[in-house]
Amino acid sequence: MIDDLNPDRSLWHLIAVEVRRQRELHHMSGNQLADRLEVDRSTVSRWENGLRRLGDTYAKKLDALWHTNGLFERLVGFATAIDVGDWMTDLSDYQARATRHRMWETVLVPGLFQTPDYARAALRVGLTNDSERALEQRLTRQAAVLDQPKIPHMSVILNWVVLAQPVGNAEVMRGQLVRLLEIADLPNVSVRVLEREAKEHCGLDGPFHLLTVDDKDIAFDDASMRGRLMLDPAEVQYFAVKYDRISDLATPVGPSRALIEQAMETYQ
Structure with a gap:
């Protein structure tokens, strides 16, 4: 499913790719991230595969966890506000x-x-x-x-x-x-x-x-x-x-x- 993501076409795909990139950049496994956010491992997997959209609450938690200065909150806000093409x-x-x-x-x-x-x-x-x-x-x-x-x-x-x-x-x-x-x-x-x-x-x-x-x-x-x-x-x-x-x-x-x-x- 990750191979099917196209961040040039969809903001939601960009968010999915960025979640995985930041997780790997911070040397965290999917299980570790799930534990920190108090969610199931499958939830993290679905975020990264583009099968589930990141919500505003968890976007803020990721920004706080990885010190991304509101990046995920802004991306989710933009993606939610516009009529995405896919x-x-x-x-x-x-x-x-x-x-x-x-x-x-x-x-x-x-x-x-x-x-x-x-x-x-x-x-x-x-x-x-x-x-x-x-x-x-x-x-x-x-x-x-x-x-x-x-x-x-x-x-x-x-x-x-x-x-x-x-x-x-x-x-x-x-x-x-x-x-x-x-x-x-x-x-x-x-x-x-x-x-x-x-x-x-x-x-x-x-x-x-x-x-x-x-x-x-x-x-x-x-x-x-x-x-x-x-x-x-x-x-x-x-x-x-x-x-x-x-x-x-x-x-x-x-x-x-x-x-x-x-x-x-x-x-x-």
Whole structure:
């Protein structure tokens, strides 16, 4: 994993490389650093491999330990403040490692649940330069999550528009809704619908994804041009509360299944 880090491309990769460089410069083993910071050895390894982002608290501790004059605190601050360019790579890794997924979708079926035909139709109307390559990447992310020996806990809430908005022809839509029902039958998966009668609610401003990775929640705020990953607990809690409020309005699993089956009948 260390060989895959590119500090010229990502501030988070730079931080990972610098943690290891400073540790070796101070002649410390990973175990020794873990003991000094009172964390697991695996945590240090994940920092250095770029699999876990260094938080502000531990950045300050590293600066104090190695007398780096606020270097790590500044780097973490800059990396957190900007929209880093490798967010999709990070998201894919987090999705594959997550033990719990909570998703809210306003217009489209979640990418993890899309059929190839549905995904292709959705990607072709976008501004991507290579829709087939984007499709291949999407299917790879799906497989990394759904082809695991034990599927993670997944709860998705679909706005009613997802069922009503045609993507591709009727056959494509019908196949996609069949796929949704198949996924809803998988262990640990629930699919619910937020009906039109809910009227205005806090989810109208866009889709998002909550992930539990290494017993810690992170959030991904979707956007038309570029999404944003958030690890800050306050930001993540904002989306967790929003998800709970949307969930309070959503139709239960059984009636939601009936709504999906009813929508299928409109695509003949």
